[in-house]
Amino acid sequence: MNLWNRLMCYSRRHSPWLFHMNGGSCNGCDIELIASLTPRYDAEQLGVRLEGSPRHADILCITGPVTHNAVNAIKTVYDQVCGPKAVVAIGSCPATTNVFIDSRTLDGPLNRHVPVDVFVPGCPPRPDAIIQGVAKAAEILAERASKKLPVAPVVMPLVGPGCEGACACSATTEKKNEEVQA
Amino acid sequence: MNLFLELQTALARLLIFPGLLFAVPAAWFFLWVERKAVARMQGRIGPPFMQPFFDFIKLLGKSTPPRSGIAGILMRAWPLIAVSAAAGAVGLLPVLPASGGFQGDLILLLALLELPSMCIIAAGFSSGSIFGEIGSAREAVLSVSYNIVFLLAILSIAASQHTFSLQALAQLPSSPLRWLGIVAILVCLPAKLHLNPFSLPNAEQEIYSGPMTEYAGPELAMWELSHGLEWVAATGLAATLIAPALTLWWVAALVFVALTFAIVLLLSVVAAATARLQIDTTVRFYWQCTLIFAVLAVASALFMRFRA
Numbered sequence: 029m030n031l032w033n034r035l036m037c038y039s040r041r042h043s044p045w046l047f048h049m050n051g052g053s054c055n056g057c058d059i060e061l062i063a064s065l066t067p068r069y070d071a072e073q074l075g076v077r078l079e080g081s082p083r084h085a086d087i088l089c090i091t092g093p094v095t096h097n098a099v100n101a102i103k104t105v106y107d108q109v110c111g112p113k114a115v116v117a118i119g120s121c122p123a124t125t126n127v128f129i130d131s132r133t134l135d136g137p138l139n140r141h142v143p144v145d146v147f148v149p150g151c152p153p154r155p156d157a158i159i160q161g162v163a164k165a166a167e168i169l170a171e172r173a174s175k176k177l178p179v180a181p182v183v184m185p186l187v188g189p190g191c192e193g194a195c196a197c198s199a200t201t202e203k204k205n206e207e208v209q210a
Numbered sequence: 211m212n213l214f215l216e217l218q219t220a221l222a223r224l225l226i227f228p229g230l231l232f233a234v235p236a237a238w239f240f241l242w243v244e245r246k247a248v249a250r251m252q253g254r255i256g257p258p259f260m261q262p263f264f265d266f267i268k269l270l271g272k273s274t275p276p277r278s279g280i281a282g283i284l285m286r287a288w289p290l291i292a293v294s295a296a297a298g299a300v301g302l303l304p305v306l307p308a309s310g311g312f313q314g315d316l317i318l319l320l321a322l323l324e325l326p327s328m329c330i331i332a333a334g335f336s337s338g339s340i341f342g343e344i345g346s347a348r349e350a351v352l353s354v355s356y357n358i359v360f361l362l363a364i365l366s367i368a369a370s371q372h373t374f375s376l377q378a379l380a381q382l383p384s385s386p387l388r389w390l391g392i393v394a395i396l397v398c399l400p401a402k403l404h405l406n407p408f409s410l411p412n413a414e415q416e417i418y419s420g421p422m423t424e425y426a427g428p429e430l431a432m433w434e435l436s437h438g439l440e441w442v443a444a445t446g447l448a449a450t451l452i453a454p455a456l457t458l459w460w461v462a463a464l465v466f467v468a469l470t471f472a473i474v475l476l477l478s479v480v481a482a483a484t485a486r487l488q489i490d491t492t493v494r495f496y497w498q499c500t501l502i503f504a505v506l507a508v509a510s511a512l513f514m515r516f517r518a
Contacts, residue, residue, distance in 0.1 A: 039267035042258070067253040072245070075261050080418035081341075083275070083426040086268070110426040111273045173271070 037170045040086070040112070043075040044166040047085035047109065051102055051138065053092030056152040057119035061089060064155035064162075071159050074166075082108040087165050089158075093121035093128045094136035106142045112173040114145040114165040118158060123147045123183075139181070145169075147183045157187045224301035228446065228466075233300040237438025238262040240445070240474050244405075247478035262438065269431035275424075281336050288333040289425070289432035295325035296439035303446045304377045316374045320364065323443055326436050327353050327402070330411065333433075334421030345420025348489055349411035355496035356401040356408075362504035363394035367451065370511035381455040387514070390507045392451050397500055399477060401492070402444050403437075406481035408492050445473040 048061055064071045065078060079085045082105045090102060106115070115138075120126040122138035138144055145168050148161035161184045168182070223229055241262040249256025277285055299322035302315055327349065334346030368374055371382045401408035412420040422433055449469035456462040487495070 035267055036271045039264040040271065043261070043264040043268040045265075070249070070254040070256075072249060072257050073255050075257055075264060080414040081423045083424060084419065084422075084430060086272075108275075110275060112271075 037173070040170040040173060041166050043077075044087050044162055044169070045077045045079045045085050046087050046089050046162065047079055047082045047105070048089045049091070049102065049105055051090050051092035051098040051122060051136075052095030052134075053119065053121060057091035057121070060152045060155050061091070061118060061158055064158045066155075069155045069159060071162065074159065074163055076159075076162060083110060085109050086113060086169060087162060088113065088115045088142075089118050089162070090115065090122055090138055090142075091118045093125040093131075093134050094138050094141065095133055096135050099135050099141055102138075102141055112169055114169045114172075115142055116146045116148060116161050116165045117144045118148050118161070119153055120149050120151045123149060126151060144181050147181060149183065149186050154187055157184060160184060160187070224298065228303050228442075229301040230297055233297060233439055233442050234435065236442050236470075237435060238266070240441040240470075241434070241438045243471070243474050244441075244478045244481070247475060248482040251479060251482035262434070266431050266434060269434070270428050272427035274427040274429060281338065284336045285333065285424070286429060288329045288336070289429050289436060292326040292329040292436035293432050293439065295322045295329070296436045296443055298322045299443035300439055300446060302376065303443070303450055304380045313373070313375045316364070316368060316376050316379065319376060319443075319447065320361065323402075323440070323447070324353075324357070326440050329436075330421050333425070334411075337421065337424035339424045341417045341419070341423045342421045344417045345411045345413075345423070348413075348417075349421065351489060351493060352401055352408060352410055355493045356398045359394055359496055359500045359504045360398040360402070362501075362508050363391040363398070366504070366507035366511040367391040369508065370514055372515065376450065380450050380453065387507060387511055388451065390503065392448065394500065394504050394507065395448050395451070396473070396476075398496075399444055399448065399473070400480060401496070403441060403477065405477055407484040407487050409481075409486050410489055410492060413486060441474065442470070445470040445477075448473055 048058065050058055062078075063069065065076070082088070086109075088106060088109055092098065094102065106113075117123055117138050121128065122136065122144070125131070125134055125136040128134055128136075135141075146161045146165045148157055150157055153161075164182055164184065225231060239262075242257065242259060245261065246256040299319055302319045302322070331346045331350050331353070334342035334349070367379065367388050370385065370387050371379060373379060373382075400406065404410075404412050412422065417423075422430065425433060446466070449466055453462070453465050453469055456465060
């Protein structure tokens with residue numbers, strides 16, 4: 029791999045621009061995605077920018093269990109994102125249709141319609157889990173663009189209080205809670 | 211021989227200092243300072259230092275949607291015209307003392323500063339996107355509003371000092387009238403750079419990205435670069451007018467860089483502290499509140515000139 033390709037790879041990993049799309053979500057995951065950009069989590073440290081136009085984006089973040097109405101919109105927006113691109117399914121809904129399973133208004137899960145690269149489980153997932161998922165997607169993006177290999181979808185671990193492998197943030201929160209109780 | 215030397219100096223100014231070789235890293239640096247300052251004001255940490263550079267490289271490596279016909283050619287041409295105009299404007303700035311220049315280069319600089327905005331308007335309309343068209347219309351209205359004040363302010367400075375040469379303007383001592391003009395220019399800069407109280411054309415919560423909605427990949431990278439170069443040129447022009455006349459070239463360059471940095475910080479802080487105004491409020495602000503000062507400045511400049 030020559031110098032230009034390495035620089036390109038590095039840039040792709042450090043500048044993921046997102047486009048957020050709601051595929052019939054209850055708005056829970058959408059709030060968490062916005063929360064990951066707020067001062068407490070500040071995803072811009074990783075170069076993340078939430079873009080208004082799908083043409084500018086690298087990573088498509090889709091929430092919701094994919095209703096019949098949303099299918100065509102999702103396919104159109106997926107085609108509008110210029111390559112190389114990656115898709116992150118945020119929340120349990122796009123992965124499995126969650127509690128709405130067997131509903132006649134649904135046409136999910138998401139990977140029946142567009143190829144998904146990263147699943148971020150949770151109902152809703154924590155903002156730090158979403159940031160982790162986006163960082164993973166940026167890595168996949170760089171890898172795929174440089175090697176032209178298909179990369180298998182990644183399922184991120186569930187994070188948060190009470191989960192195995194809980195993140196540092198929730199560990200400190202629990203510690204604080206213990207201190208408060210003591 | 212003389213012509214050859216002049217050509218050489220002109221090329222050096224366009225390509226090395228304060229032209230492309232200096233201006234492109236400076237453009238990225240200013241874009242970073244703006245994002246970082248806004249992030250710090252909001253209590254965030256903000257993007258890493260090399261972020262605009264990474265964004266630029268990444269955009270160069272992305273594909274663009276297929277475009278055909280005249281509209282496709284035009285859409286590819288607009289960002290290139292905008293970048294070259296902004297780079298030319300930066301190259302004209304009299305940063306170093308005795309760097310040449312010619313009578314009337316102020317007018318050329320103003321025209322080159324205006325070209326990127328014209329390109330943005332044309333780009334939005336040729337993209338055929340409804341959001342692009344709304345953004346272009348807003349940019350056109352905004353441009354008509356702030357440019358009157360901007361041009362009158364610069365005209366008042368030029369008229370009070372009897373010259374249209376940037377070099378001569380930069381070396382003359384400052385007067386109260388000149389400061390009035392500089393304040394008017396500073397009020398116009400947020401609108402020229404699409405910053406927050408006047409960020410109407412690219413209002414991302416309302417009309418996606420305005421004129422840039424349909425742009426992707428390398429073309430978008432060129433727009434980002436032209437925006438950065440506009441930052442350098444516009445803040446550089448203000449810094450040139452503010453800076454005291456200095457004879458040592460390295461002191462002059464240092465003062466220039468420090469002043470542009472201070473103006474960038476000031477504009478970013480204003481952008482972070484304010485919300486976007488409506489289009490009619492913006493137009494009223496420029497036509498009713500600011501225009502009076504600009505007209506006063508020009509009138510007193512002409513009066514002083516005739517009295518002298």
